Amino acid sequence: MDISVYSMTKIPFGNQEAFFSFAVYAIDKSEIINQYKDETGVDLNDLVTRTALDKVIDESTGYTNELMSKFLDWLVINHWGEEDDD
Numbered sequence: 001m002d003i004s005v006y007s008m009t010k011i012p013f014g015n016q017e018a019f020f021s022f023a024v025y026a027i028d029k030s031e032i033i034n035q036y037k038d039e040t041g042v043d044l045n046d047l048v049t050r051t052a053l054d055k056v057i058d059e060s061t062g063y064t065n066e067l068m069s070k071f072l073d074w075l076v077i078n079h080w081g082e083e084d085d086d
Helices: 005-010 016-027 030-040 045-049 052-061 063-079
Strands: none
Touching: 016 030, 016 063, 030 063, 052 063
């Protein structure tokens, strides 16, 4: 899975492993997945319930990587990093 350039610029050097662990944790938390769905209209649970043929098509077209890259960008913006004091 490729992570976008945007996401990589928001993860301090040396924290990639921590972010990966957080991303694995986040993808399994229904409240985070539901928040993503509410804000973007994209239901990541659809990836799990797709047929085997759909999954093969998604992988070959890059759909899954694109979807996960967008999720990781959103995760960085909404759940990773320092909070603003403003």
